[in-house]
């Protein structure tokens with residue numbers, strides 16, 4: 705079993721238990737269901753930097769990135785830095801995140817918030833909405849075309865934007881669906897952890913013009929961002945490069961300042 709298959713196997717167990725603990729009806733009564741949403745699409749169209757900064761304590765490929773990060777400090781630091789949006793990992797077992805982190809993030813900024821998790825059930829989309837998300841991530845590697853359709857339609861009904869992540873041509877083929885707002889190319893292979901920015905470059909030409917293109921993972925230099933902008937990328941998802949420092953907000957501020965210089 706590769707790591708992605710392991711994550712998904714555990715996720716199924718987690719969702720089954722959660723459904724019993726917090727039924728959908730209860731999620732739908734959450735106050736956050738009613739709040740105004742922030743558009744990442746709009747921010748990426750307007751922004752010059754397009755940085756989507758991520759809160760990430762650890763990952764399967766990196767045992768510790770920033771175990772003791774204070775999510776509120778990190779998120780408000782990212783907002784001050786000028787990020788276009790923020791991604792918060794909510795998977796506990798493999799990434800050390802939680803929905804509690806997400807709620808605190810929501811309370812700490814007015815930027816579009818992406819719930820970063822492995823979504824394989826409608827339940828998690830309703831849960832994302834109930835915790836104040838603006839955007840959900842769908843990962844093509846673990847979903848069928850039918851599921852991508854079904855999940856993205858539900859997201860639209862809930863006024864959530866959809867970022868669909870792909871890593872190769874085959875995944876991209878099944879992802880050209882009109883209810884998807886943004887296409888993310890993950891430079892990291894989630895099965896082997898190999899990272900190559902060539903993946904973003906190679907796939908860029910195959911992504912239809914009406915999708916906003918986002919390059920994800922392994923981004924740590926201004927040169928890389930400038931290079932990828934030439935390939936039409938509008939958004940850049942950056943986690944580890946900021947989180948590995950003891951002041952992620954400050955690190956993002958310096959990065960964005962250099963990018964704009």
Ligand SMILES: O=P(O)(O)OC[C@@H](O)[C@@H](O)c1c[nH]c2ccccc12
Pocket residue numbers: 758760820821843869890920921922923941942943944945
């Ligand atoms: O820390 P990095 O290399 O900057 O990567 C951030 C983000 O792209 C990465 O965390 C990510 C991309 N797709 C995912 C899917 C699930 C979990 C995590 C991810």
